[in-house]
Amino acid sequence: MGRFLTGLLVMMCLAACAGAPPQTPPLRVFYLSQSVGFVHETVRRPADGLAPSELALQEMARASGAFTVELSQDARDLTPDRLADLDVLVFSTTGALPIDRETWAALVAWIDSGRGGFVGIHSAADTALDFEGGEAAWTAFLGGRFDGHPWTQGTPIGLSNLEPSHPLAAMWPDGTAYAEEIYQYAGFAPARVRVLQTLDMAAGPLRRPYPVPVTWVRQIGEGRLFYTNLGHTPSTWDDPRFRHQIVDAIRWAGRRLHAPVAPNPARQDVAALSAFMLAEGVTPSSDDGGLRSLGNDIRGLQALHPEKHQGDASAWDAAHGRIRAGIDR
Template sequence: MLCRLLGLLLAFGLIAGAAQAQAQDRPLRVLYLSQSVGFVHETVRRPTGAPAGSGLAPSELALQAMARDSGAFTVELTQDARDITPARLAELDVLVFSTTGALPIDRQTWAAVVDWIESGRGGFVGVHSAADTALDFEGGQQAYVDLVGGLFDGHPWTQGTPIRLANLEPAHPLAAMWPDETDYAEEIYQYSGFEPGRVRVLQALDMAAGPLRRPYPVPVTWVRQVGQGRLFYTNLGHTPSTWNDPRFRRQIVEAIRWTGGRTEAPAAPNPTVQDAAALAAFAAVEGLSSEVSPADPAATAAAIRNLQRLHPEKHDGDPAAWDQAVSRLRAAFR
């Protein structure tokens, strides 16, 4: 009897192991949501006049090509968030959002999405305007920001503005395809509700270059652990040309593989690295020596980040408070 029981347990173990191996071998199942509730980016605009279901947006075509060329995933396309249901989540591995406005997702469905991610059953990839998105219920915007990690707070770097990308984690699998000091042109957001202690920033703006520089840090790409699940966000992806860039495509493929649990990469927050980027941004724009370290780097970096909300060009900026804060910070570098 004991031998028979051990045999059954071994058989069940082999079956379970085979099923797990088979699940790891199959392509990840991705649902790409590119709904716009308000402003419509060209990357998600489907051609007008095309028969229903036949015309796809540039980003949809690009994601299909990534799926085909990599073999890492299959992708379903939708521009209606109501297609995301608890039952549908059970058939998916990764959600990819390139969205704007208050999506028609109710509180219960969003709770199911968060549980799906936190349990490790699913992952989330946000592209560009995924940070300019909310949910259509009371408190939905905060609930969404709590997951993604930041909310659109203007884009001083408008479409086509020359920028330079700083790679804060050159060896990270989700950033290695973008060498440090890569010159580019994109629309770049800055964020409210961003907390350095919650995310690992991989890319940021290099404030030592470009025609538009600000003396505070602007993250571009980050990852975070969400319970047992994973989240990736990049601000890149405003234009069709970015979606066609081999580096961007490789990054999105790697993000899908990582959030889908097929690869490993660090996700622990890196606030010290982010603090160093904040100090470097202020020193570069203000013409200060980068070799001078303030007495309290973490506190100084926090004060530098606070400059964003005071900037005179913001609709709610405070020029007087800005000048005072900059003066205090300059003194901290002496």
Template sequence: MIGLCLAAFADPAAVHERPLRVLYLSQSVGFVHDTVRRPPGGLAPSETALLAMGREGGVFTVEFSQDARELTAARLAGIDVLVFSTTGALPIERTAWAAIIAWMESGRGGFVGIHSAADTALDFEGGQDAWTAFLGGRFDGHPWTQGTEIRLSNLEPGHPLVSMWPDATGYAEEIYQYVGFDPDRVRVLQTLDMGAGPLRRPYPVPVTWVRQIGRGRLFYTNLGHTPSTWDDPRFRAQIVQAIRWTGGRLEAPASPNPEVQDSAAIAAFAAAEGAPLQTNPGSSAAIADEIRALQAAHPEKRDGDSSAWDAARAQIRDRPGE
């Protein structure tokens, strides 16, 4: 493990309260992103970026690890926020995982997941499902490959965890879609805008969300695939705010917003299909669920067979006005 502590005097508030203690885990069990690849004797780009974030704002100190076995109950007692940019089945045993959940639920700790944290699991029986339930969703492919032009839809522009990304921000990133995602358990703050870019799908793709776990707080963003994103001032500001919020130094709403997500799902379908969709308030949730189910029917999930995809889209599109 590499540990570094930063004195924090840039922010006057830091004089009155200690900096948050962050542990950044960037272990890769499988694919290794450039953002977490360490050069010989040095730090990975994302580690260097986190050092700069802590130095500039004085909000936190940070220690680094690329070995999940270090996440013991004793280790958790000395930190406030876990930040994960990980892949694969991490070597976290059941007892260690139970300690992490207890730490979160008690409000003693918070969690920030970045990009491939959604392409992560736990190395014990049932660990993948446990991780998916914890984070809120699991990687289900990235049709929007590295460098694909996208546009971000900000569902709550005044929320301090996404206010740095104005609605309709154009960007280029690798964007995941998810399985095991339940709109009733999270508050989605950013999604893909399906009215822009070269690749448009008629179903919603969340990008950033938050949730409560007991008294603890969890933040996840799909952004962060490339070193250039880690260098982006907007992304850096977002991660700092996420650390502040999960560490209990910032207040922001986290209650689930399924109605907002339903509206975003209907808007995604209409934008990608190029036609408005007739709904009323009483039918929106059911229609949104049908739209979300399109992801599993896409031909790429069915060996190129488009019959289910075409039939499901037609059923939604041809729904009589209500």
């Protein structure tokens, strides 16, 4: 009888296990924090330990259980063969990384196929690749490149949330007051990305009459890319909202979380118009639906700012005047 009961229990256990859904393994993350250019405090390793961002990402992995993380400060560790053992790349990097054409082609193909995803943090936009044409290739991949940071470390800012219910932005309520170093971007193509957060030009001491995206997502073939400008300081890496966003960005890039990714250029045009009006303190004389065509002109002001032309404001003033005339008509 004892043997019969034991056998029955074993069969019941096997049947229960067979009917249980398989457990999803954690995503395999490779975190690269190499600095070929400026070294941020978030990635600076002390003589006897890891950098603040490395420790933070390890803590995020343990707390969430969503991923494991391998740490590196040498892009040469990221070989084409190595990609087969990974799910998501996270970069917080600067300068021309030692990634050759073969490795870059393999990396893009890996993402394009949907086998891998990418999460870029802060200075990932101040990054390039160490081969001819590498800067342009990286810019086209990420969606934009560093074009100065008028909002320096500790500058009070506000964060506008263009999609408050989006899973990768909902943790930052619209109008959140913050202090960060914020980049503006060259080579930015609104039609290729879905912008989730921008600077709120009604907040802080420094306001510019053009939009400054902070966070966006984009589709690359079957793969997914997330980028946020946040993450300049260790205090940001310690912020629960930032950690929540990065964990969910990793989950999304690894295809464990659903979130809209289709480009939103029309919404970005509205944000551009709003940035101009808030910075200028003006109100349109007609419905903004007829003014969205000004979005590209407003975005174009960034490249014309006098600080980029040795103080010459002639082109800025002319373009600025045309936009004001369009709004005041």
